[in-house]
Structures are given as C-alpha cells and as structure tokens.
Amino acid sequence: MSQSLCVDPPTAAPQPLSINHKSPRRFLLVGHSHSSAIEAGLRAVSPGALIYRHIHLSITDKYLKLRNAGISADELNDKTLSIIVRELKALVGYDGPLPKHDVPAFIAEHQINLLLSVRGVVHILSGLVQPERPYDFMLKDEPQLPLDPEAELVPFGAMWDSYRDRLNGTFEVMNRIAKLAQGNVFVLAFPPPVEDDTFMRTRLGRFFAERYAADFKIVSASLRYKLWRLCIELYKQHCKELGATFLMPPEETMVDSKYLHPKAYHTDAVHANEWFGERMVDKVMKTVAA
Amino acid sequence: MKAITPYTDQPSHAFWRKAISDVPATRVDPVVHFDQKIRRTDKIVTAGSCFAQHMARRLQARQFCHLVTEPAPCALTPRVAKAYNYGVFSARYGNVYTSRQLLQLFDRAYGEFQPAEDVWVGEAGEFIDPFRPAIQSGGFATRAEYDADRKKHLAAVRRAFEELDVFVFTLGLTECWTSRLDGAAFPLCPGVAGGRFDSGQHHLVNLTVADVVQDMCAFFDRLSRVNARMRVVLTVSPVPLVATATNRHVLVANTYSKSVLRVAADEIVARVPAVQYFPSFEIITGSFNCGGYYENDRREVASSGVDHVMRLFFEHAAVDGRATSEPVSPDTPSAQTAVQRRLEEALDIVCDEVAIERAAG
Numbered sequence: 001m002s003q004s005l006c007v008d009p010p011t012a013a014p015q016p017l018s019i020n021h022k023s024p025r026r027f028l029l030v031g032h033s034h035s036s037a038i039e040a041g042l043r044a045v046s047p048g049a050l051i052y053r054h055i056h057l058s059i060t061d062k063y064l065k066l067r068n069a070g071i072s073a074d075e076l077n078d079k080t081l082s083i084i085v086r087e088l089k090a091l092v093g094y095d096g097p098l099p100k101h102d103v104p105a106f107i108a109e110h111q112i113n114l115l116l117s118v119r120g121v122v123h124i125l126s127g128l129v130q131p132e133r134p135y136d137f138m139l140k141d142e143p144q145l146p147l148d149p150e151a152e153l154v155p156f157g158a159m160w161d162s163y164r165d166r167l168n169g170t171f172e173v174m175n176r177i178a179k180l181a182q183g184n185v186f187v188l189a190f191p192p193p194v195e196d197d198t199f200m201r202t203r204l205g206r207f208f209a210e211r212y213a214a215d216f217k218i219v220s221a222s223l224r225y226k227l228w229r230l231c232i233e234l235y236k237q238h239c240k241e242l243g244a245t246f247l248m249p250p251e252e253t254m255v256d257s258k259y260l261h262p263k264a265y266h267t268d269a270v271h272a273n274e275w276f277g278e279r280m281v282d283k284v285m286k287t288v289a290a
Numbered sequence: 291m292k293a294i295t296p297y298t299d300q301p302s303h304a305f306w307r308k309a310i311s312d313v314p315a316t317r318v319d320p321v322v323h324f325d326q327k328i329r330r331t332d333k334i335v336t337a338g339s340c341f342a343q344h345m346a347r348r349l350q351a352r353q354f355c356h357l358v359t360e361p362a363p364c365a366l367t368p369r370v371a372k373a374y375n376y377g378v379f380s381a382r383y384g385n386v387y388t389s390r391q392l393l394q395l396f397d398r399a400y401g402e403f404q405p406a407e408d409v410w411v412g413e414a415g416e417f418i419d420p421f422r423p424a425i426q427s428g429g430f431a432t433r434a435e436y437d438a439d440r441k442k443h444l445a446a447v448r449r450a451f452e453e454l455d456v457f458v459f460t461l462g463l464t465e466c467w468t469s470r471l472d473g474a475a476f477p478l479c480p481g482v483a484g485g486r487f488d489s490g491q492h493h494l495v496n497l498t499v500a501d502v503v504q505d506m507c508a509f510f511d512r513l514s515r516v517n518a519r520m521r522v523v524l525t526v527s528p529v530p531l532v533a534t535a536t537n538r539h540v541l542v543a544n545t546y547s548k549s550v551l552r553v554a555a556d557e558i559v560a561r562v563p564a565v566q567y568f569p570s571f572e573i574i575t576g577s578f579n580c581g582g583y584y585e586n587d588r589r590e591v592a593s594s595g596v597d598h599v600m601r602l603f604f605e606h607a608a609v610d611g612r613a614t615s616e617p618v619s620p621d622t623p624s625a626q627t628a629v630q631r632r633l634e635e636a637l638d639i640v641c642d643e644v645a646i647e648r649a650a651g
Binding site: 126131132133135137138140143152153154155156157158159161162165166 | 363364365366367369370371373374426427428429430431432434435438439442
C-alpha cells in the first residue's frame with residue numbers, strides 16, 4: 001500500500017497499533033526534489049510490502065513561508081518537525097497526542113524507517129555553468145582524475161571547507177530530524193551527475209539560456225563528478241556523526257561508479273528518474289531487512 | 291640677545307613639548323614629510339608581518355587599489371577564502387616576517403633559489419609548505435596539489451612584483467630560523483606549524499642591522515630590475531615578539547629586534563631613493579599614548595591605534611586620501627555572487643517543477 005503526501009494529506013487508512021512483524025514495512029520519506037524519484041520507487045514496490053508517506057520539503061517549505069511571512073530558519077525547522085510528527089501518526093493511523101519526546105519510542109514501537117533525501121543540489125549550483133575564472137581541484141582519494149589545464153587549481157581542503165559551509169543549512173535540517181527520531185534514519189545519496197555534456201546542455205537550456213548568453217559553457221564532466229563526490233563524502237561524514245545510515249546509489253545506477261546511468265536520466269539534467277528511485281528503494285529494503 | 295643655536299629655527303615637531311607633551315595623544319603626528327604620494331590608481335602590493343595585514347585591509351576598505359594577484363577562486367565561501375589567506379596580502383605568501391624571507395621569496399619566485407627542504411609531510415600525510423606553513427590548516431592533500439599550488443603562488447608573486455606601483459612592506463622580526471643546508475629562512479620555527487625541529491638541520495639567526503640592510507637592498511635591487519617604477523613604503527611592525535629563542539627576556543629580545551629593524555629602515559631609506567619610511571611603529575609604541583594603542587595582552591594592536599596610523603597614512607601618503615575617507619565595506623557582493631544567486635533561482639525552478647509534477651501525480 002502506498003500513499004503520496006505533500007502538505008495537506010488525505011486521511012490515512014487506520015493501521016493496527018499492535019506490532020506484527022509480517023506487516024508491511026513503514027517508511028516516512030522526507031526530502032526535497034530528489035525525493036520524487038524515491039517516492040516513485042516506493043510506489044513501485046508491490047502493494048502490501050510497505051506503507052509510506054512522503055513529505056515533500058520543497059512544497060512544505062514554500063507553503064510554510066507563504067503562510068508565515070518572515071519565518072526564520074529555526075521556526076521553519078520547528079514547523080517541519082511538527083509536520084513530521086503528524087505524518088508519523090498518520091502512517092500508523094494514530095489520532096492521539098504524540099509529544100516530540102515520545103517520538104523515538106513511537107518510531108521504535110511501530111518500526112518506522114525515516115528516509116531522508118534532503119536537498120542534494122549544492123554540487124550542481126557550482127557545477128553547471130563554467131565561471132569566468134574556471135577552477136578545478138583534486139579529490140583527496142582520487143588524485144589521478146584529470147585536471148583542466150586551463151583552470152586554476154583550488155586546494156582540496158578549501159573546497160571541503162567551503163562545501164561544508166554551504167551544507168550547514170542542510171545538515172541542520174538533518175540534525176533536527178535525526179534528533180527527533182533517534183534511530184532508524186536512512187540518508188539517501190543524491191544521484192550522481194550526468195556525464196553526457198550534450199544532455200546537460202540541452203536539458204538545462206530551457207532554464208539557463210534565459211539567464212545567460214546562449215553560448216554558456218558547462219563545466220567538465222570530470223569536475224561535475226568531483227563536486228558530487230565531495231558533497232557525498234561530506235554527507236557521509238555528517239551521517240556518521242549523526243548515527244544515521246548513509247546509502248550510496250546502487251552500482252547499477254552508475255557508470256564507472258561516477259556518473260548517472262543513462263537509464264536513470266530524468267527529463268532535466270539535475271534529477272534522476274523512477275528507474276533510479278526503484279533501485280534506490282530496493283537497496284533501502286535490503287538494508288532494512290538486514 | 292638670544293643665542294643662535296641649531297635649535298633656534300627648528301620647527302615645532304622637533305621639540306618634544308610642542309610635538310608631544312602639549313598635543314592630545316590622538317593628534318600626535320610624527321610623519322612630517324612624505325614626498326611620494328600614492329594615488330587611488332596606483333597598484334599597491336602589501337607584504338610583511340601581522341601589522342601589514344591591517345594596512346592591506348584599510349587600503350582596500352578605502353578603495354585604494356590593493357593589487358591581489360592570487361585572489362580567492364569563486365568556488366570558495368568568503369569565510370574559507372579568508373581562512374585560507376586569499377586576499378590577506380597581495381599573494382598568498384602569509385606573513386613575511388624577516389628581510390631574509392622577503393629576499394628569498396623573490397629568488398624562489400624567479401627560480402634563483404630552490405631550497406633543499408621544500409616540503410614537510412605532516413602526521414596525517416598532508417603536505418606543508420615550509421615557507422608558508424600556516425597558509426591553510428590541514429596542509430595540502432597530495433604532493434601534486436602542493437606542487438601545483440606552489441607553482442601558481444610563485445607565478446602570482448612574480449606578477450605582483452612586476453605590476454606594482456607601490457610596495458608596502460612591514461619589517462617584523464630579526465629572529466629567523468634557517469636551514470643549515472642552504473640558509474633557507476623559514477617564517478616559523480620548524481615544528482611549530484609543521485615539519486620537525488632538528489638542531490642538526492635548523493638554526494637560529496638573529497639578524498643584525500647590516501644583515502637587514504643587505505637583504506633589503508639586495509631585494510630592492512632585484513625588484514627594480516623587474517619593475518623600474520617601483521616605489522616603496524617601509525614600516526616597522528609595532529607588534530612585539532610572541533617569543534624569543536635567545537637566552538634573554540622577551541622584552542629585551544624585542545627591544546633588540548625592533549631597534550635593529552628601525553635603524554635598518556633608516557639606512558635603507560638613505561641608500562634606496564625609492565623607499566620612504568612611514569612611522570607607524572612610533573605612533574603605536576610612543577609613550578604619548580601610554581600603551582593605549584595595545585590590547586590587554588600588550589601585544590595586539592588596538593583598532594584605535596590602527597585608526598591613528600591609517601588616518602595619518604591617508605593624510606600624508608595618499609593624494610586623495612582625505613577626500614574620500616569614508617571606509618567602504620570590503621564585503622560588497624561580487625559579480626560571482628550575483629551569478630550564483632541567479633543559478634540558485636534557476637535550480638529552484640527546476641526542483642519545483644519536479645515537485646509539482648509529482649504532486650500532480
């Protein structure tokens with residue numbers, strides 16, 4: 001059984017409160033745009049194998065900002081947590097009160113798994129359009145990757161620290177959710193970059209040609225990969241600190257463990273499609289079962 | 291009849307009472323002459339010890355052309371760019387404390403000196419530049435990255451020397467740790483911020499007036515060969531030694547060090563016409579301010595002290611320093627930031643569309 005939910009969910013079908021280990025697994029998917037592919041993957045799982053609900057943060061954030069002019073990041077996070085609590089209750093058909101401090105026990109009792117697919121576009125922001133002063137960097141663990149001879153080399157440490165800065169807001173969201181749940185949190189990696197420059201250019205053109213000269217240059221596939229990898233490593237490290245399980249994209253969704261498999265291409269150059277989501281969910285199911 | 295003496299026609303600034311005792315501390319002005327004025331269009335390169343950083347910041351804030359030949363790459367956040375010493379000085383050389391270091395920086399940049407001890411490997415396998423060990427915490431990730439960054443850095447140093455109109459240099463220290471192998475001068479003692487101290491390999495040189503004068507004159511001679519129009523503002527750092535490696539009290543060692551530098555500065559000015567001395571050292575250390583231009587640790591220079599120095603600097607050394615003395619925030623958003631913002635907006639649209647598609651089922 002699957003349910004798709006954004007902001008104002010339909011009433012969930014009541015579920016028995018008693019634990020039945022043969023009952024479908026329960027998932028609460030929380031995330032931004034990449035979570036759409038994951039939701040498609042959840043939806044594709046045979047009915048009866050799982051129950052899920054989906055909080056699409058891209059929508060709830062905008063909704064909350066519209067409803068609460070001038071809302072601070074802290075207030076926004078608090079309201080998001082309230083929505084998460086509401087959806088946890090809906091996931092098991094529970095109508096009673098659920099104070100935040102009882103959430104960990106509730107999650108454990110009902111064997112709910114939280115799947116986080118939070119943001120995951122920061123590598124794209126600086127990994128799309130070639131800046132006036134092209135740059136490149138060496139990955140600490142893969143120094144053999146090619147470097148653009150025309151680009152200025154940026155120290156790895158400086159890249160790491162800068163992206164750590166840029167991910168602070170994302171990590172803060174993850175911190176709050178992980179603190180609320182205190183277990184059963186799975187952070188899903190965002191899809192690797194598209195290798196095909198033509199695909200990148202044509203699928204970005206619609207948005208970027210209006211904002212840049214028509215002949216804008218995109219960064220090399222190699223740099224796109226490095227930026228993705230850098231962010232992945234930062235997420236991994238943060239998950240370790242949080243005690244959350246970080247799940248990389250399955251190998252079959254990638255080419256050379258670096259780029260998005262063409263079968264996983266979405267209609268835009270940023271996201272992955274349902275095929276990717278299905279395989280990611282398969283990995284989630286196997287991990288949860290293990 | 292009043293006796294005529296060499297003091298009779300001396301101006302007010304020559305008399306302690308008229309120039310110091312009777313003048314409010316904030317109005318004391320020991321500059322007197324400063325012939326070669328700096329224009330806003332002049333490209334200014336800065337180097338030296340900590341105090342030179344203050345000068346670089348204030349020049350930038352007042353829209354003087356602080357030439358930065360090794361700017362922060364656009365991929366870095368402003369916080370990280372600063373932490374990695376981009377834009378602190380004209381190139382990413384960090385603090386150049388001694389005359390020996392400056393001379394060798396030039397020689398290294400032009401391939402005239404290749405120190406035997408040219409990289410340190412840290413405990414985590416990171417690579418540290420012995421000649422700028424504090425330039426970035428954690429060092430460089432790989433040897434290849436280290437080599438490439440150093441090459442880029444030395445090219446930026448050459449560009450700075452060749453393009454500058456005015457070189458502002460602050461002499462900082464005389465105590466200098468060097469390699470016994472080839473005399474390479476390190477900014478910090480090996481072992482402090484990388485490397486390992488080995489008394490068989492490293493030794494302390496406490497530069498004399500003659501050493502400093504010789505180093506600096508050699509440097510200016512080389513600089514003038516690549517840049518005939520160079521003009522130089524020389525200062526002595528008022529920041530005391532953080533520690534001495536000699537067998538003396540740090541106060542005594544500091545007095546020696548600053549005295550050597552101060553005397554050397556005058557000798558250099560006498561020998562090299564393009565060089566002028568600016569008395570920031572006297573403004574900060576002078577007894578007239580009763581130590582008020584230092585922070586509580588009696589070492590860090592207080593912003594009120596920097597204000598005094600820079601006010602006089604702009605009044606005397608800058609052609610149009612007074613006219614636009616209002617500081618300008620150095621944090622004005624760059625064109626790159628604007629591009630980034632547009633990108634964020636565009637991505638937001640892409641991501642929203644995905645969300646909307648899904649919501650629509």
